[in-house]
Amino acid sequence: MTDNQDLPGIVVTGVSGRMGQMLVKTIRDSERARLVGAVERTGHDWIGRDLGQAMGGAATGVIVTDDPLEAFAKAQAVIDFTAPAATVEFAALAAQARAVHVIGTTGMEETHLAKVKAAARHAVIVRAGNMSLGVNLLTQLTKKVAAALDADWDIEIVEAHHRHKVDAPSGTALMLGEAAAEGRRLNFPDIRDAAREGITGARQRGHIGFSAIRGGDVVGEHDVIFAADGERIVLRHLATDRSIFARGALKAALWGQDKKPGEYDMLDVLGL
Numbered sequence: 001m002t003d004n005q006d007l008p009g010i011v012v013t014g015v016s017g018r019m020g021q022m023l024v025k026t027i028r029d030s031e032r033a034r035l036v037g038a039v040e041r042t043g044h045d046w047i048g049r050d051l052g053q054a055m056g057g058a059a060t061g062v063i064v065t066d067d068p069l070e071a072f073a074k075a076q077a078v079i080d081f082t083a084p085a086a087t088v089e090f091a092a093l094a095a096q097a098r099a100v101h102v103i104g105t106t107g108m109e110e111t112h113l114a115k116v117k118a119a120a121r122h123a124v125i126v127r128a129g130n131m132s133l134g135v136n137l138l139t140q141l142t143k144k145v146a147a148a149l150d151a152d153w154d155i156e157i158v159e160a161h162h163r164h165k166v167d168a169p170s171g172t173a174l175m176l177g178e179a180a181a182e183g184r185r186l187n188f189p190d191i192r193d194a195a196r197e198g199i200t201g202a203r204q205r206g207h208i209g210f211s212a213i214r215g216g217d218v219v220g221e222h223d224v225i226f227a228a229d230g231e232r233i234v235l236r237h238l239a240t241d242r243s244i245f246a247r248g249a250l251k252a253a254l255w256g257q258d259k260k261p262g263e264y265d266m267l268d269v270l271g272l
């Protein structure tokens, strides 16, 4: 792990999680940033332990804490893949510390998003339901195809994830749905069909449907289906390794260092 004090210091929240541990490895392997803090929820058995040892390796000198404000005070950026309630709390604290807050957490509701927006008045926040280059490019392709095809082409989004995922539709599926709605110049909440069960009636023309598969260790798979009479177009992204999300998040943390306060997304970071 690099110890160059001139490099931006990063705190990872939810550090014992699937993404938390991937972020630690990504920062450890980077020559452009250093890990200065590791946060977990109160009561977690990693609290007070050396992070490297808790992860089953050599000591790093970073002690896992449940005091986010103390950790954020030493940081130039916070990378946060946790849960909506925690992320809202971290947004206020990161803004107080004037640290860039990179939010990967999904399942955020309007009340959470309003609080994130308020925090972004004071600090840089980069938030995206998917931090990978491939998915962000796919949103742009989806927007273009949706704009080119009329409502004779039904749009359906199918996503698959591992058995532990707690939110549906996935953040990525919602990003793709929003991109399709934007392409058709429609208001996404008006045309979103995310829960079909029982006698639903025939498909509504112009609506965007969502289906979620949960099982095994699937990292993340998304199909955007454009279905017309006699033909179908399928745009697909397959994630096979969580490092794609961690690399994107680290890129966002570094990109945000010289930006004005505000809410940004990965299209801003990647220049797409």
Ligand SMILES: NC(=O)C1=CN([C@@H]2O[C@H](COP(=O)(O)OP(=O)(O)OC[C@H]3O[C@@H](n4cnc5c(N)ncnc54)[C@H](O)[C@@H]3O)[C@@H](O)[C@H]2O)C=CC1
Residues within 6 Å of the ligand: 013, 014, 015, 016, 017, 018, 019, 020, 039, 040, 041, 042, 044, 081, 082, 083, 085, 086, 103, 104, 105, 106, 107, 128, 129, 130, 131, 132, 171, 245
């Ligand atoms: N935007 C993106 O590119 C991606 C987003 N995600 C999202 O990231 C989130 C986390 O995903 P995973 O790592 O798979 O979940 P996970 O369940 O493995 O990890 C979440 C971690 O957050 C911790 N946590 C919860 N509340 C906390 C609090 N108040 N303070 C500190 N730590 C807290 C948990 O203890 C856990 O270690 C999910 O919302 C998921 O959808 C996941 C992958 C990519």
Ligand SMILES: O=C(O)C1=N[C@H](C(=O)O)C[C@H](O)C1
Residues within 6 Å of the ligand: 106, 129, 130, 161, 165, 169, 170, 171, 172, 173, 219, 220, 221, 239
């Ligand atoms: O929970 C996950 O694992 C993932 N969550 C994100 C989402 O909700 O889209 C991104 C990725 O698909 C993995």
